[in-house]
Amino acid sequence: MYDMHGETVHFDTENNRLCLIDQTKLPNETVILSLHTAEEIYTAIARLQVRGAPAIGVAAAIGLAVLANESAAEASAEFEAEFRKNAAYLISARPTAVNLPWAVGEMQKAFSENRHKSLPEIKAALTRCALGLHAADIDVCRRIGEYGAPLLKNCRAVLTHCNAGRLAAVKYGTALAPVYIAKAQGHAVSVYADETRPLLQGARLTAYELQAAGIEVTAICDNMASYVMQNKLVDAVLVGCDRVARNGDTANKIGTSGVAALAKYYGIPFYVCAPYSTIDFSISSGAEIPIEQRDGAEIGEMWYQIPMLPKGVRTLNPAFDVTDRSLITAFITEKGVLQPSEF
Numbered sequence: 001m002y003d004m005h006g007e008t009v010h011f012d013t014e015n016n017r018l019c020l021i022d023q024t025k026l027p028n029e030t031v032i033l034s035l036h037t038a039e040e041i042y043t044a045i046a047r048l049q050v051r052g053a054p055a056i057g058v059a060a061a062i063g064l065a066v067l068a069n070e071s072a073a074e075a076s077a078e079f080e081a082e083f084r085k086n087a088a089y090l091i092s093a094r095p096t097a098v099n100l101p102w103a104v105g106e107m108q109k110a111f112s113e114n115r116h117k118s119l120p121e122i123k124a125a126l127t128r129c130a131l132g133l134h135a136a137d138i139d140v141c142r143r144i145g146e147y148g149a150p151l152l153k154n155c156r157a158v159l160t161h162c163n164a165g166r167l168a169a170v171k172y173g174t175a176l177a178p179v180y181i182a183k184a185q186g187h188a189v190s191v192y193a194d195e196t197r198p199l200l201q202g203a204r205l206t207a208y209e210l211q212a213a214g215i216e217v218t219a220i221c222d223n224m225a226s227y228v229m230q231n232k233l234v235d236a237v238l239v240g241c242d243r244v245a246r247n248g249d250t251a252n253k254i255g256t257s258g259v260a261a262l263a264k265y266y267g268i269p270f271y272v273c274a275p276y277s278t279i280d281f282s283i284s285s286g287a288e289i290p291i292e293q294r295d296g297a298e299i300g301e302m303w304y305q306i307p308m309l310p311k312g313v314r315t316l317n318p319a320f321d322v323t324d325r326s327l328i329t330a331f332i333t334e335k336g337v338l339q340p341s342e343f
């Protein structure tokens with residue numbers, strides 16, 4: 001098996017491939033995907049073989065570099081048309097996480113800054129930019145962990161929703177980074193993981209990666225979060241995010257806003273772990289965040305041996321919801337623990 005160097009997303013520069021752990025196969029099988037066509041990369045993002053806001057951004061950037069290196073174009077106009085077409089195609093794979101257009105935008109900047117150079121030089125610049133975004137993600141997530149760990153000093157356990165851990169980024173993750181760093185500093189915090197219907201990122205991915213890291217994890221169904229808070233089993237909530245508006249309204253995995261409302265009711269701090277690449281300074285409130293609607297088959301069929309919905313029943317399957325900023329205690333970013341007015 002290809003060595004991913006402990007990473008979820010990797011650039012195999014020797015063979016010019018985007019390498020990913022196929023998250024649709026976890027926790028039962030560890031399958032490494034090695035991708036080099038636009039369709040493969042688009043599909044991996046759209047089908048959630050790679051998922052989590054930071055991970056899809058880095059995957060798209062590496063994907064664009066791989067596609068540029070594969071290009072047979074000899075004229076710069078032809079190369080540029082191909083590059084722009086691939087960039088638009090990859091951005092269209094998922095609408096909510098702003099990291100995807102952000103990372104592609106960084107690649108577009110690298111292209112523009114080098115467009116007067118030879119094609120081999122442009123390709124090298126795109127490769128450097130993708131590697132830089134990959135390295136930056138590791139650094140940013142580690143810093144989120146370092147700022148977040150002190151907030152957990154008096155915590156025995158935290159609740160999290162979806163997967164915003166190592167599998168959602170290149171290495172540490174965002175919401176689980178404080179837990180990983182606290183452990184490294186000698187403070188064990190146990191984690192309650194919402195299973196996160198309908199795609200079960202909490203059960204399949206968060207429980208899997210925490211168990212693998214030797215961190216105590218307890219899986220619960222989504223409708224058990226109130227029980228867990230009411231019985232004082234958790235001292236804080238940590239979640240990731242896909243897009244944060246200027247005012248602090250935050251889109252994250254469907255169900256997050258309900259967890260935030262519960263936390264407010266029970267007086268439990270609710271922290272959003274947010275790399276700056278997830279803050280969308282172009283929008284003023286959460287009302288402007290596009291919410292991905294996914295196939296209803298994910299609700300009634302996809303994970304079951306037999307259908308769990310009567311044939312013909314309508315479904316509604318929004319993949320994200322927006323948590324009002326008033327429910328968020330603070331944002332743990334790579335620049336510190338902040339309120340939206342300090343972004």
Ligand code: MRU
Nearest residue numbers: 051052053164168174240241253
């Ligand atoms: O649909 P997914 O699995 O990509 O949704 C992921 C989430 O909602 C995460 O919480 C978010 O992307 C933050 S990941 C650090």
